[in-house]
Amino acid sequence: MSVASGRSSRGGSGEGRVQLRVEQAGPLALLQDAGRFGVRRLGVTQGGPVDIHAWAWANHLLDNRWGAATLEITFGGLSLIAEGNARLALAGADLEATLDDEPIEPWSRFEVQAGQRLRFGAPKDGLRAYLAAPGGFLAEPVLGSVAGVTREGLGGHDGQGGKLQKGDALVFQQGHIENDELPEAPSADKRPDYSQPTRLALVPGAQIADFESRSLFAAFNHPWQVDDRADRMGVRLTGPLLKCAVSSMISEGIGLGAVQVPPDGQPIVLLNDRQTIGGYPRLGTLTPLACAQLAQCLPGHEVHLQAQALSAAQEEYRDFLRLFRAD
Amino acid sequence: MQLPCLEVAGVDAWLVRLFDRIDDANMPWIMALLRRCEESFGDALVDLVPSYTTLLVHYNPLQLTPAQARSRLATLLADLEPDEQGALGEIKELQVWYDDSVGPELSLLQERSGLSREAVIEAHTDQKYHVFALGFAPGFAFMGSLTEELVLPRLDTPRKRVPAGSVAVANRQTSAYPRISPGGWNLIGRTSARLFDRERDGFSLLRVGDRVRFVAVDRKEFEDAGGDTTPVEERGAETSRKNS
Numbered sequence: 164m165s166v167a168s169g170r171s172s173r174g175g176s177g178e179g180r181v182q183l184r185v186e187q188a189g190p191l192a193l194l195q196d197a198g199r200f201g202v203r204r205l206g207v208t209q210g211g212p213v214d215i216h217a218w219a220w221a222n223h224l225l226d227n228r229w230g231a232a233t234l235e236i237t238f239g240g241l242s243l244i245a246e247g248n249a250r251l252a253l254a255g256a257d258l259e260a261t262l263d264d265e266p267i268e269p270w271s272r273f274e275v276q277a278g279q280r281l282r283f284g285a286p287k288d289g290l291r292a293y294l295a296a297p298g299g300f301l302a303e304p305v306l307g308s309v310a311g312v313t314r315e316g317l318g319g320h321d322g323q324g325g326k327l328q329k330g331d332a333l334v335f336q337q338g339h340i341e342n343d344e345l346p347e348a349p350s351a352d353k354r355p356d357y358s359q360p361t362r363l364a365l366v367p368g369a370q371i372a373d374f375e376s377r378s379l380f381a382a383f384n385h386p387w388q389v390d391d392r393a394d395r396m397g398v399r400l401t402g403p404l405l406k407c408a409v410s411s412m413i414s415e416g417i418g419l420g421a422v423q424v425p426p427d428g429q430p431i432v433l434l435n436d437r438q439t440i441g442g443y444p445r446l447g448t449l450t451p452l453a454c455a456q457l458a459q460c461l462p463g464h465e466v467h468l469q470a471q472a473l474s475a476a477q478e479e480y481r482d483f484l485r486l487f488r489a490d
Numbered sequence: 491m492q493l494p495c496l497e498v499a500g501v502d503a504w505l506v507r508l509f510d511r512i513d514d515a516n517m518p519w520i521m522a523l524l525r526r527c528e529e530s531f532g533d534a535l536v537d538l539v540p541s542y543t544t545l546l547v548h549y550n551p552l553q554l555t556p557a558q559a560r561s562r563l564a565t566l567l568a569d570l571e572p573d574e575q576g577a578l579g580e581i582k583e584l585q586v587w588y589d590d591s592v593g594p595e596l597s598l599l600q601e602r603s604g605l606s607r608e609a610v611i612e613a614h615t616d617q618k619y620h621v622f623a624l625g626f627a628p629g630f631a632f633m634g635s636l637t638e639e640l641v642l643p644r645l646d647t648p649r650k651r652v653p654a655g656s657v658a659v660a661n662r663q664t665s666a667y668p669r670i671s672p673g674g675w676n677l678i679g680r681t682s683a684r685l686f687d688r689e690r691d692g693f694s695l696l697r698v699g700d701r702v703r704f705v706a707v708d709r710k711e712f713e714d715a716g717g718d719t720t721p722v723e724e725r726g727a728e729t730s731r732k733n734s
Contacts, residue, residue, distance in 0.1 A: 204539055206629055314627075
């Protein structure tokens, strides 16, 4: 086991490891660190949190280093029993989290005692919640990362990309519980409201010039619906038919958030577990923060694509990263 | 389009487009640029994805603005030389057992090409293929280019479960499936090689820039090398057994 050297595991003497035991697994819960980098040329996908915003906040609430592994909980339905005392943090979707049946406020820190039950119900606002533990959950890195990618059988709590199953244990260092200076949680008005129609910032590029002008007008002026064909690989949008002069291309490397349009004219936004190369024409790329917003949308949710200039989009992303990262 | 050119690929990535068609001669250029990027970007480099005609360069946005990354790439392109020696990877051999049980489309390939089984196998093993890209799954190498005689389109309906090691063709390309997965390529045999192994240095047996030769082996050699002879499961296999 590698021990994540988080800032919050300072001191460390006499601190044991704590486990959360899975009582009920729910549809999908995976460990996610920042992602797997440097191996995409081998066909290995990036992985990592599909909502980098909520993931970063969950870690930040415990003063964890950037990249500490959190649990990404999709839909809810998960029940965990604490086998020790610890302070945990939660950010992202409101999945009706309770501790021994008492509601836990979204975007907060809370303490658990041995024997307590942490439960997630159903999506109330958003789709994915991030549970952080002091220093990050511990797991053996695979190809440099613990990001769980089921399709590739890499990473996660078992090293095989497996979803969390009943009886599994999530392990972390206990950390300090006394109230030292931990970062403040965002106030209610600063938290995202996942129920509103979402504006997704898109940096135009790639083959955008090959799309028919009417299609381009429609793409940026008509609402889109999130389809139920949506997962960690990508999210399909349904709406106006987009026509492109190019139907398929020689496969090339695909970045996070690429908006590809296959011959059926309905875009697919490619997320963290996308294939590393692809050959459909693209309108451009959603910003990382727009990907994060999209990852919280349930099927049927209304989204709008909004063009954003590259330099402004990067500036915004840098500002976000600087809240959480030292480099 | 004037090539090479740089295309926006997001807030922290540029796509360098070097060529507009697939050609074996592209790879020394793409691999030379890949290595120069590694040197030039240093720890500001996040990832690189080489493929057929392009290189995707993903950099750390806290270290470089898009303009800085772009000008760095433009500098590298200005005096890029193909790295014929160093950039080209190794020549690797993959042993393949060509058989109907593990390669159900072998007979289709015979039928379409009008070649005998021996001639099909000879055509597939006769040349060294270039690895143009890895993708679809970890360690899955897109190799080409196949001789015209062996060209078969993808299957209309992809299989849900293609066994690990399956050697396949589709259009002008050939590959081998590193692990069990869905797949739409035509299966013609199976290799015992472990194509992706997380315990091995470099993880993937094949890398972009490598050249690969397939070598025909018989069932015994295949089994001795650890090959799995379990036949490809076909839908309808049950029915035909009942009927016979």
